[in-house]
Amino acid sequence: MNDKPHYHGHRQRLKERLCNNSQNLADYEILELMLGQVLPRQDTKPIAKDLLAEFETLGGVFKGSDERLKKITGIGPGVLTYFKLLREFWTRMAEEPMYVQDALSSPDAVSRAAIARIGNLEVEQFWVALVNNGNKVICWEKLTKGTVDKTAVFPREIVALALRHNASGVILSHNHPGGDPSPSPEDLARTMEIKSACRELDIRLLDHVIVTADRHYSFMESGRL
Template identity: 40%
Template sequence: MQKDKPHFHGHRERLRQRLLDKGAESFADYEVLECLLFGANPRGDTKPLAKKLIEEFGSLAGVFAAAPEELEKISGMGNAAISLVKIVPEAARRMSKTTLLDQPLINSWEKLVDYCQISMSHERIEQFRLLFLDRKNRLIADEVQQKGTVDHTPVYPREVVKRALELNASAFIMVHNHPSGDPTPSAADLAMTREVKAVCQKLGIELHDHLIISRSGHSSMRNLGLL
């Protein structure tokens, strides 16, 4: 007697074909995750797990931003599935970064903001990033200097200057995130920025801007007239 086929029989192939025919834009968020999880579960139904992840973390971006220890609490999320989920934002970050290379960074402002949003907007703690530039304002190095708490990152001007001199950088851009979701600069942000700028100016190193990144958007201290 022939066994009944599982209810999801053929579903994977239909989903893959829709991807090829109509593109990923036709997918709901859970379907994106569903396809991604095929690689970790070759035969099972990944739709319930995909929907559970969206429900648990609130959005597709929330799933990708979740820490491995949070993901492993979800039934069905083993090491293979967690690895697939965590590699996606890194791939997106690297793809975005390539658009910034070998060109003056200050002439590619929208691409820079997009890169920072991808890299930092969903971080759960504050992260302080430095983008060091050469004399033609091309990117030399992109480095996370410090990580802090949910609302504070310690920044030491002498460390910023030291690294800029090591890289022979002529200028740099400061970037940090606000996990609260509000990209408005705080009084502490402004005081720290002015202190760093004053120290660097004495050595001929220019601070182009300080960007603050959040889930809801970004702010530029230069555009706000604060630099």
């Protein structure tokens, strides 16, 4: 008699199919294998199908909040930690182009990094990319965390951060949890205040990028800087 649970053979067959032609795997089968890394002694097919029923897509599962994920039977601390690791891995891959470029020539690299890092958050965060004279990124750092619709940022904080890192240029970024990246009147006023404060110390404000989960708004592209 074989005492191994039925899903062991199924999981092995999935792994073989993954190695032979990964494109042939269904979305729930990809999730099965991922969950199997954390839940090796559990049948992960029902959990995978429940996740897709709740979040509809792999991207939806990947970006799901802990609160929603925990509602799925079988999702515990181990899976939540594993998903956090996967998100951080993917986010850092999205941030890499911002660092490896010799110089930033457009908002694209920063917007992709910001979308990956903060685009899907349910509260606003304000991040700053600092660049040297050649527009190469030397620092990408969170400045503040706010609420669902605002975050307090003071021009002096940004200037102090730039001086501390000997940066000559600043790129601002924050997220809009509501899904619309268009700047609010407060965003417009705050950006002009920061621009004025930076100008006094010969620090260039290169852009302010507002992001959502899949879109961005660039002050520079829109001619507002």
